[in-house]
Every structure is written in C-alpha cells, then in structure tokens.
Amino acid sequence: MTLKSQHIPRATIQRMAVYIQVLESLQRDGKDVISSELLAKTCSVNPSQIRKDLAYFGEFGVRGVGYYVQDLISSIKQALGVDRVWKTAVVGIGNLGRALLNHREFxxxxxxxxGAFDCDPFKIGEIVSGLEVICSRRLKEKADEIGIEIGIITTPPERAQRATNYLVDAGVKGIINFAPARINVPDDVTVEYVDFFHHLYAVAFNVTLNIESE
Amino acid sequence: MTLKSQHIPRATIQRMAVYIQVLESLQRDGKDVISSELLAKTCSVNPSQIRKDLAYFGEFGVRGVGYYVQDLISSIKQALGVDRVWKTAVVGIGNLGRALLNHREFxxxxxxxxGAFDCDPFKIGEIVSGLEVICSRRLKEKADEIGIEIGIITTPPERAQRATNYLVDAGVKGIINFAPARINVPDDVTVEYVDFFHHLYAVAFNVTLNIESE
Incomplete structure (x- = not known):
C-alpha cells in the first residue's frame, strides 16, 4: 500500500493507535466485522473522524457491513510501518527501564x-529480563553489532541529553523519551515524549473543575 | 485566580505540562526571566501559541522583558489545580506499578x-516503596479511611475494567489508565489513557517515511 499523503497529522497517528487497540480487543473476543458507528463509539470519536483518519491510508469498510476487523488491523499496521520487527534499546535501567524491559506488550x-544500557558501574553486567546491561558508552559499538533502530530513554532528567547523544552517535533515528526533560537531536531524528504528568495534570484539572461546579 | 473559560482544549492542557517542565528546568538553572521567543523555541511551539494558551488562565508576561519564571510556574500550577497534594492510589502491582510507586517525580x-492494590494473593501484604499491598476488593474500605482522589491503573488489559469498578465504587473521580484497554466509567469520572504504543507507532512511522524518502 502506498500512502496517499505523507503529511498525516499527529492526532491521526495517535487515534490510529487507539483504533488498533480496540480492533485487537474485538479480535480477541472473536468479532469478524464491526460497524463504523460501534467502532467510533468504542474509540470515543465520531464516525466521520474515523473515516477521515482511515482515508489517509486507503479505502476501507464495506457499505452496509462495516469494517473487517482482521483486514483493518493488518492495513493500519502496514501503513504505519509496524507490521515488522523494530530493534529497540532501553537506555537507563532504573525502575521504569526495568518495567519496560519486562513489559510483555513490546x-x-x-x-x-x-539492548539494555546504563552508565552505573553497579548495574553494568547485571542480567535484566534476559539482557546483559551494557555501559552506555559502548552503545555505538553494540549498535554496529546488533542493529538498533529505536532508542527508549528512561534515565533521570539530567542524563537524558547524554543518553540522546549516545543514541544519535550510534545512528538511531527514532527516540522515545520517558525522562522529564527536553532533548536536542539532529533534524533527521524523530523524538516522541512520553509524559505521564500531562495526564495527571489533566485529571487533576478536570476533577478540580467538577468539584468547583458542584 | 478564576479561570476565564472552563472550556480549555485538551491540547492546551498538554502544552501547559510541557511549559511547566521547561520552566522548572530553567528554574533549576537559576534563570529568573525568559523571553517569550526563547520559551517558545525550547517548548517547540510558536510564540503566538504560548500567548494563546496562557490567555485561558490570565494575563502573563511583561512587554520587553518576557515571563517571570517562578511566577509563571506558580500561576500555571494554581490554574491547573496542581498546586496542592492529590492522594493517589495504584491498582495493579506488576513491574509498571512498582516503577510508578518508586518514581520520585510523583x-x-x-x-x-x-495506596497500592492488587488482587493477587501472593502480592497482598508485600511492602512496595513503603506501602503495604492491599486486596483490590478492599479499595472502598481503604478509600473511606485514607481518602483517595486519583486512581492509577497498571493491571493487565483484561483486569482494567474490574480495577475501574473498584475505583468508581470507592468514589474516585479521576483515573489514569496505563493498561492497554478501553474502560467504561460514569459521566462524572475523568479518564486519561497513557499509551506508550502510539508514541512507538509514531516513531516507527516517521522513521519508515524517512527511510523511504532517502
């Protein structure tokens, strides 16, 4: 499948991840088809939004039937480039890094x-989830050997930029940063920030508004 | 401070969390004032966006000077209702739950x-980060005793709805769901989903596009 447009809004990509999540749970429940109305309701978006989002990737859905669950999952994954294996490394083997290494969903x-990397001499050599923790300074050397395409940063904030530099030097073009710090990368490297706190702030804010309006 | 409008876009709330993160790191570096241009650049948004976002919460910034870092942090936190303590509970004490319990940023x-809750008899009674793991069925009883305002769900996907039900029964009005599953709540309960995978998908997608366009 070729993409109709390379200028796909971030919000669409975010919703595609939700659609996949919902479609995969329908698949687990043994559903073969789903109407666009029910899919929209389960994903908490309106049906025209789903149609608009999917239109970036091709033509889906059958009038009067809806969407074929398995086909739609495969097509979305192919379109997003996630129908293949991505070699990923975690830099920063603290509590969060360990949780991600053990997370079955990845x-x-x-x-x-x-790959699991840390600069702490007490962690280097330790086996976490079947991987030996390697000194972050050896990231480029290991990347040349095993191939690393995506880097996940789970260091404390003050070490995030150094972790970034190691990943960039190793030729990694995609970074997910869990550390609560902004990082600088060259133009050809994509960064996504995972920030729990904007979700906590949003919940606190909405709860506050509801309390005030009672 | 009273809010100018209660209809503040989600995207604004998300960016407010980024502004706080950047302002706090400026504060750590000893900066007292920052120009709107530099703040915008560091947050990767344009200056007019920042002015528009802040306008929901009041009047900030001094012409020719910029923003006073400490004042702006306090004002944003007050406006978002995060200038106070929120009593929070974690439901699901697996790897991710443990990482959050140990996460110093919270x-x-x-x-x-x-509070730390799990339904696994092997985990109940264990001490994690100074808290005793309590049976999820006792959530309401404990909430009545200690007060719980926000619930964080870190169960496997198939147990997320049950965890939600316990939290809702206990009167919790704000939920952050880390489990990869949609959950149903009454209208007066706010839910935020933390989904690592849309970030991974976004990175994979952008790396794929860059490879193809080379």
Missing amino acids: KLRGFHIV | KLRGFHIV
Whole structure:
C-alpha cells in the first residue's frame, strides 16, 4: 500500500493507535466485522473522524457491513510501518527501564528490546529480563553489532541529553523519551515524549473543575 | 485566580505540562526571566501559541522583558489545580506499578501515592516503596479511611475494567489508565489513557517515511 499523503497529522497517528487497540480487543473476543458507528463509539470519536483518519491510508469498510476487523488491523499496521520487527534499546535501567524491559506488550507489538544500557558501574553486567546491561558508552559499538533502530530513554532528567547523544552517535533515528526533560537531536531524528504528568495534570484539572461546579 | 473559560482544549492542557517542565528546568538553572521567543523555541511551539494558551488562565508576561519564571510556574500550577497534594492510589502491582510507586517525580509534583492494590494473593501484604499491598476488593474500605482522589491503573488489559469498578465504587473521580484497554466509567469520572504504543507507532512511522524518502 502506498500512502496517499505523507503529511498525516499527529492526532491521526495517535487515534490510529487507539483504533488498533480496540480492533485487537474485538479480535480477541472473536468479532469478524464491526460497524463504523460501534467502532467510533468504542474509540470515543465520531464516525466521520474515523473515516477521515482511515482515508489517509486507503479505502476501507464495506457499505452496509462495516469494517473487517482482521483486514483493518493488518492495513493500519502496514501503513504505519509496524507490521515488522523494530530493534529497540532501553537506555537507563532504573525502575521504569526495568518495567519496560519486562513489559510483555513490546514484543507482542513488534518492538523487540535487544539492548539494555546504563552508565552505573553497579548495574553494568547485571542480567535484566534476559539482557546483559551494557555501559552506555559502548552503545555505538553494540549498535554496529546488533542493529538498533529505536532508542527508549528512561534515565533521570539530567542524563537524558547524554543518553540522546549516545543514541544519535550510534545512528538511531527514532527516540522515545520517558525522562522529564527536553532533548536536542539532529533534524533527521524523530523524538516522541512520553509524559505521564500531562495526564495527571489533566485529571487533576478536570476533577478540580467538577468539584468547583458542584 | 478564576479561570476565564472552563472550556480549555485538551491540547492546551498538554502544552501547559510541557511549559511547566521547561520552566522548572530553567528554574533549576537559576534563570529568573525568559523571553517569550526563547520559551517558545525550547517548548517547540510558536510564540503566538504560548500567548494563546496562557490567555485561558490570565494575563502573563511583561512587554520587553518576557515571563517571570517562578511566577509563571506558580500561576500555571494554581490554574491547573496542581498546586496542592492529590492522594493517589495504584491498582495493579506488576513491574509498571512498582516503577510508578518508586518514581520520585510523583511526590515532587504533588501526587502522593497513598495506596497500592492488587488482587493477587501472593502480592497482598508485600511492602512496595513503603506501602503495604492491599486486596483490590478492599479499595472502598481503604478509600473511606485514607481518602483517595486519583486512581492509577497498571493491571493487565483484561483486569482494567474490574480495577475501574473498584475505583468508581470507592468514589474516585479521576483515573489514569496505563493498561492497554478501553474502560467504561460514569459521566462524572475523568479518564486519561497513557499509551506508550502510539508514541512507538509514531516513531516507527516517521522513521519508515524517512527511510523511504532517502
């Protein structure tokens, strides 16, 4: 499948991840088809939004029937480039890094964690979830050996930029940053920030508004 | 401070969390004032967007000077209702739940984790980060005793709805769901989904596009 447009809004990509999540849970429940109305309702968006989002990737859905669950999952995954294995490394083996290394969903979704890096001499050599923790300074050397395509940063904020530099030097073009710090990368490197706190802030804010309006 | 409008877009709330993160790192570096241009550049948004976002919360910034860092942090936190302590509970004490219980940023940002719940008899009674793991069925009883305002769900996907039901029964009005599953709540309960995978998908998608366009 070729993409109709390379200028796909971030919000569409975010919703595609929700559609996949909902479609996969329908698949687990043994559903073969779903109407666009029910899919929209389960994803908490309106049906025209789903049609608009999917239109970036091709033509889906059968009038009077809806969407074929399996076909739609495969097509979305192919369109997003997540129908293959991505070799992924985690930099920063604290509590969060360990949780991600042990998280069963990564492998299920094609993100195979092949490297675990930390600069703490007490952690280097330790085996976490079957991987030996390697000194972050050796990231480029290991990347040349095993191939690393995506880097996940789970260091404290003050070490995030150094972790970024190691990943960039190793030729990694995609970074997910869990550390609560902004990082600088060259133009050809994509960064996504995972920030729990904007979700906590949003919940606190909405709860506050509801209390005030009671 | 009273809010100019209660209809503040989600995207604004998300960016407010980024502004706080950047302002706090400026504060750590000893900066007292920042120009709107530099703040915008560091947050990767344009200056007019920042002015528009802040206008929901009041009047900020001094012409020719910029923003006073400390004042702006306090004002944003007050406006978002995060200038106080929120009693928070974690349901699901697996790897991710443990990582969150040990995550130093929660307390720093006012989200005090006061309860740890799980339904696994092998985990009940265990002490994690100074908290005793309590049976999820006792959530309401404990909430009546200690007060729980925000619930964080870190169960496997198939147990997320049950965890939600316990939280809702206990009167919790704000939920952050880390489990990869949609959940149903009454209208007066706010839910935020934390989904790592849309970030992974976005990175994979952008890396794929860059490879293809080379």
